[in-house]
Amino acid sequence: MDFRFTQEQDMIRSTAQAFLAETSTSTAVRSAMVTEQGYDPELWQRICNEMYWPAMHIPEAYGGLGLGYVELVATLEQMGRYLLCAPFFSTVCLAANALLVAGNAEQKAHYLPQLAAGTTATLAYTGSSGRWDASAVDVVYAAAEGGYRLSGSYRYVPDGHTAEVLVLAAREPGSANESGISLFVIAADTAGIRRRWLPTMDQTRRQAELVLDDVFIPLEALMGVEAEGWPALAKIIDLATVAITADQLGGAQQALDSTVDYLQERVQFGRVIASYQAVKHKAADMMVKVEASRSAVYYAACIADESLLGGPLGGELTEAASIAKAYCSDAYFFNAGCGIQLHGGVGFTAEYDIQLYFKRARSTETFLGNGAWHRERLARLLLDGAAPGQSQEVSA
Amino acid sequence: MKLSFNAEDEQFRAEVADWLVANLCGDFECIRYRGGPGDEHSFVEQRKNWERKLHEGGWTGIGWPGEYGGRGASIEQQVIFNEEYARAGGPGRMGHIGETLTGPTLIAFGTQQQRERYLPGILRGEDLWCQGYSEPGAGSDLANVKTKARFDENSGQWLISGQKVWTSLAHESRYCFVIARTDPASVGHKGLGFFLLTMDQPGIEVRPIEQITGTSEFNEVFFDEAVCGADDIVGEPGDGWKVAMGLLGFERGVSTLGQQMLFQNEFDEVLRVARENGAAADPAIRQRIADAHVGLRIMRFNSMRMLSGGGDDGSLSREAMIYKLYWATWHRNLGKLAMDVLGPESEILDGAPYALNRLQSLYLFTRADTIYGGTNQIQRNIIAERALGMPREPRG
Numbered sequence: 111m112d113f114r115f116t117q118e119q120d121m122i123r124s125t126a127q128a129f130l131a132e133t134s135t136s137t138a139v140r141s142a143m144v145t146e147q148g149y150d151p152e153l154w155q156r157i158c159n160e161m162y163w164p165a166m167h168i169p170e171a172y173g174g175l176g177l178g179y180v181e182l183v184a185t186l187e188q189m190g191r192y193l194l195c196a197p198f199f200s201t202v203c204l205a206a207n208a209l210l211v212a213g214n215a216e217q218k219a220h221y222l223p224q225l226a227a228g229t230t231a232t233l234a235y236t237g238s239s240g241r242w243d244a245s246a247v248d249v250v251y252a253a254a255e256g257g258y259r260l261s262g263s264y265r266y267v268p269d270g271h272t273a274e275v276l277v278l279a280a281r282e283p284g285s286a287n288e289s290g291i292s293l294f295v296i297a298a299d300t301a302g303i304r305r306r307w308l309p310t311m312d313q314t315r316r317q318a319e320l321v322l323d324d325v326f327i328p329l330e331a332l333m334g335v336e337a338e339g340w341p342a343l344a345k346i347i348d349l350a351t352v353a354i355t356a357d358q359l360g361g362a363q364q365a366l367d368s369t370v371d372y373l374q375e376r377v378q379f380g381r382v383i384a385s386y387q388a389v390k391h392k393a394a395d396m397m398v399k400v401e402a403s404r405s406a407v408y409y410a411a412c413i414a415d416e417s418l419l420g421g422p423l424g425g426e427l428t429e430a431a432s433i434a435k436a437y438c439s440d441a442y443f444f445n446a447g448c449g450i451q452l453h454g455g456v457g458f459t460a461e462y463d464i465q466l467y468f469k470r471a472r473s474t475e476t477f478l479g480n481g482a483w484h485r486e487r488l489a490r491l492l493l494d495g496a497a498p499g500q501s502q503e504v505s506a
Numbered sequence: 507m508k509l510s511f512n513a514e515d516e517q518f519r520a521e522v523a524d525w526l527v528a529n530l531c532g533d534f535e536c537i538r539y540r541g542g543p544g545d546e547h548s549f550v551e552q553r554k555n556w557e558r559k560l561h562e563g564g565w566t567g568i569g570w571p572g573e574y575g576g577r578g579a580s581i582e583q584q585v586i587f588n589e590e591y592a593r594a595g596g597p598g599r600m601g602h603i604g605e606t607l608t609g610p611t612l613i614a615f616g617t618q619q620q621r622e623r624y625l626p627g628i629l630r631g632e633d634l635w636c637q638g639y640s641e642p643g644a645g646s647d648l649a650n651v652k653t654k655a656r657f658d659e660n661s662g663q664w665l666i667s668g669q670k671v672w673t674s675l676a677h678e679s680r681y682c683f684v685i686a687r688t689d690p691a692s693v694g695h696k697g698l699g700f701f702l703l704t705m706d707q708p709g710i711e712v713r714p715i716e717q718i719t720g721t722s723e724f725n726e727v728f729f730d731e732a733v734c735g736a737d738d739i740v741g742e743p744g745d746g747w748k749v750a751m752g753l754l755g756f757e758r759g760v761s762t763l764g765q766q767m768l769f770q771n772e773f774d775e776v777l778r779v780a781r782e783n784g785a786a787a788d789p790a791i792r793q794r795i796a797d798a799h800v801g802l803r804i805m806r807f808n809s810m811r812m813l814s815g816g817g818d819d820g821s822l823s824r825e826a827m828i829y830k831l832y833w834a835t836w837h838r839n840l841g842k843l844a845m846d847v848l849g850p851e852s853e854i855l856d857g858a859p860y861a862l863n864r865l866q867s868l869y870l871f872t873r874a875d876t877i878y879g880g881t882n883q884i885q886r887n888i889i890a891e892r893a894l895g896m897p898r899e900p901r902g
Contacts (some may be wrong), residue, residue: 111508111509111510111511111515111810111813111814112507112508112584112810112814113507113807113810113814113815114507114814115507115510115815116507180507198569253603254861289711319653334547338706342897366894370894370895370896373896374824374895374896381897382897384896385619385896385897387887387899389896390886390887390891390894390896391886391887391890392888393890393894393896394831394885394886394887394889394890394894395826395886397828397889397890397893397894398828398831398889399823401808401825401828402804402808402828404811404825404834405804405807405808405810405811405825406803406804406807408507408807408808408811409509409807412507412509422510423509433764433799433800433803434799436796436797436801437804472631482793484796485792485793485796485797486793486796487796488791488796488800489786489792489793489796489801490796492777492795492796492799493777493780493781493786493792494786494797
């Protein structure tokens with residue numbers, strides 16, 4: 111047993127840290143986050159052409175670097191720490207994973223090299239139900255000559271207004287929950303798809319609405335077996351959930367570090383406020399949350415690797431993802447919230463970055479299910495003997 | 507990162523498990539799962555015999571070097587032993603203070619004569635030890651010990667006078683190690699000595715302390731010119747603090763996975779009750795049960811990090827520094843959850859005068875977890891000061 115980063119993984123993490131410390135500065139984040147696109151295309155080009163991050167866990171056969179989920183998570187953690195504004199999560203952790211899990215040989219060969227090289231993409235599956243399981247899929251498809259016709263709308267789609275490739279989940283008319291779901295991969299400029307930016311409270315991560323009005327999708331866009339797409343989609347969602355917890359871990363760490371830095375400078379009653387026990391104990395609680403998050407995220411990353419490569423522990427993916435998401439969602443919120451409190455008045459100003467972390471904590475907490483959602487998922491496994499991924503009765 | 511143990515370690519695991527199945531039965535059936543925290547008063551004679559049985563199987567002092575009669579087992583193998591021991595329902599160890607504290611201390615700091623005199627009895631499971639650290643005025647502030655040690659030139663012996671408190675197993679032990687002040691003018695951690703005393707002597711009186719559980723795991727120990735041979739001081743007069751703190755370094759996390767196996771047993775009992783009495787249908791209880799599961803799984807991942815990593819220079823890594831605060835708080839919360847799952851039945855005893863059932867005992871005893879071995883408040887000070895670099899508390 112050796113549950114720590116290898117030297118190579120450590121290097122990947124420190125390289126990511128150094129690059130983002132220089133490029134994803136507070137100024138850069140604040141400049142990107144007010145644009146409709148939501149990111150700086152030049153920085154995205156550097157990420158793709160100098161760092162090769164989108165290629166990281168894509169197999170070499172498809173133009174990737176063939177590294178694993180642990181390396182990916184080590185990088186995502188730094189992106190969360192530096193509030194990176196980029197279509198990375200949507201392209202790599204949603205769309206590339208979808209192709210890896212559900213794509214056929216032709217689809218992988220066609221799309222993965224593009225994504226590895228910097229073409230942007232995303233996954234759309236949620237309607238407006240506010241749920242994150244199979245019941246969230248409410249766009250419907252019907253068979254048509256040479257393909258399918260899709261109608262309905264998606265909300266909360268990460269980078270949905272800018273992505274160049276779309277993976278879409280839709281269901282057969284009259285089907286419910288886990289039955290009747292199919293996945294499709296198409297170019298985003300396919301006729302009949304209207305895309306609209308949904309401005310969000312967390313300005314560092316973009317969301318969009320997609321409206322499909324009788325959109326024609328050719329047969330070859332179907333991923334896997336028609337109407338039997340749920341198991342693949344469930345796995346894609348679990349893999350994305352693991353990825354987002356890494357962002358949360360990095361953010362929770364930075365909320366702690368930047369707060370402690372401030373506490374060491376701020377003087378009241380003649381001493382730095384870091385010397386007051388009431389303050390120290392809050393900071394200690396924040397560190398407990400960070401280190402416990404780190405243990406959960408790295409474990410989930412190992413399990414994600416096993417799941418993608420067919421290892422013996424791959425069956426733990428749903429549980430490991432829910433454990434990490436339940437814990438990290440609450441931990442990031444706690445740390446960012448305490449961060450504002452411990453900063454005092456300046457924590458409430460736009461000038462200090464802690465507010466940006468507080469908002470990113472909220473958006474990552476909600477996305478793919480908050481703590482309560484994932485705890486209920488675990489409760490079903492523990493108490494009801496339910497198979498993973500069944501639909502749930504809790505609202506999030 | 508690698509999550510599994512290697513083949514050699516797995517073979518060791520099988521050896522341990524087989525031996526336990528073959529030996530923890532018959533006369534020892536009654537002590538399975540007994541004698542743990544809160545239950546240390548039960549089946550004392552059988553558990554003493556069990557210590558000797560363990561020795562026959564070569565399972566005492568497994569982490570000690572071969573030259574001192576141990577197995578020189580690796581950290582992984584010690585972890586595996588503890589895990590399998592707990593899984594099999596191995597009883598609370600009567601000999602654990604001698605094996606995990608006295609032995610390693612003498613191996614590190616003792617003289618050859620001390621090792622020859624004391625180590626064999628510990629290995630044989632015959633000589634039980636207790637720990638004389640805390641005093642009425644020296645709890646969290648351990649360096650404030652007042653117990654005095656005076657060298658009597660006439661008899662050529664040390665004479666120890668003072669009072670110790672919270673001394674587990676004092677009434678069952680043959681020996682006690684004690685920190686006492688060798689320099690009467692000294693304060694704090696200077697001027698202390700580390701002494702090895704025989705308990706059966708006129709100068710020592712043991713008085714049990716009745717706890718909130720109605721049982722008496724702890725004692726007060728009074729020393730009135732208790733004698734200690736000139737050869738039975740470990741290190742020099744004045745080295746006591748260094749030797750005592752050296753003990754803390756011997757706890758490298760090898761017992762943590764075994765401890766968690768006990769926690770898992772308790773948690774499983776809570777799950778069983780919840781399924782039986784219908785509490786499993788209550789959404790609020792479901793959230794808390796899932797939260798407890800998340801907390802316990804992360805405790806394990808955190809231990810895996812502790813065991814894999816860092817601390818090559820002897821310092822505690824960040825995941826190790828949070829461990830006590832994390833497990834103690836988790837365990838205390840489990841006690842509360844157990845009562846809420848039991849509902850009104852939580853009040854009803856097994857019988858008069860005060861026969862607690864297992865979960866009631868858990869509820870009451872876990873109030874000690876966040877106090878002994880460094881209170882939660884002391885743990886937060888340590889985390890803030892040593893891990894986060896915040897200013898030290900002023901000391902009078």
